Amino acid sequence: NAGVTQTPKFQVLKTGQSMTLQCAQDMNHEYMSWYRQDPGMGLRLIHYSVGAGITDQGEVPNGYNVSRSTTEDFPLRLLSAAPSQTSVYFCASTLMGIRDTSSGANVLTFGAGSRLTVL
């Protein structure tokens, strides 16, 4: 199993450019999410999805789009990059744990991260 795979690992963009960060998981996880991590700010949730065709906004969704057409993939799109979007982005996934109460936790498996610089 590859776990959670993110591409690219590094990217430099100019202000106004668009791009897509890819995330794929091979663990049949229902739940997938995107975080950004900035110094002193911790992990902040951008968007998440509980299954194919279902997405919702997190804490900092502005400037980002997501879609979930398959269980495996959850791409994050930057529509018009801004310097404020310079950050490290992490994709994370988990099973939803619907079987019993003790497995209802959201223990996340993270990707290795994508480091984005917007000039």
Added chain:
Amino acid sequence: QKEVEQDPGPLSVPEGAIVSLNCTYSNSAFQYFMWYRQYSRKGPELLMYTYSSGNKEDGRFTAQVDKSSKYISLFIRDSQPSDSATYLCAMSAGLWGGSYIPTFGRGTSLIVHP
């Protein structure tokens, strides 16, 4: 006030020391408590997971949850330079508690020097 508070450090200790890392929280619905370890330029990885109150031990690591005080701790015995990393606490009410989305602390940077 953030829902989960965690001192960012850095915390610098000599090799072999006992390390105590802590988080406080305000949401009494939290039932699942996790500690993630993040090495520099890597993604976080789960270190310990506890459901409800009590202690859990795994090798040199002990996770402790005190729900009455809304306080969780991670203890590292006989700390090693390889333990140098950022430690993030996370917690959630869980699927059955109405919110499965975990809330993270900001992380504590730990440096263990030889």
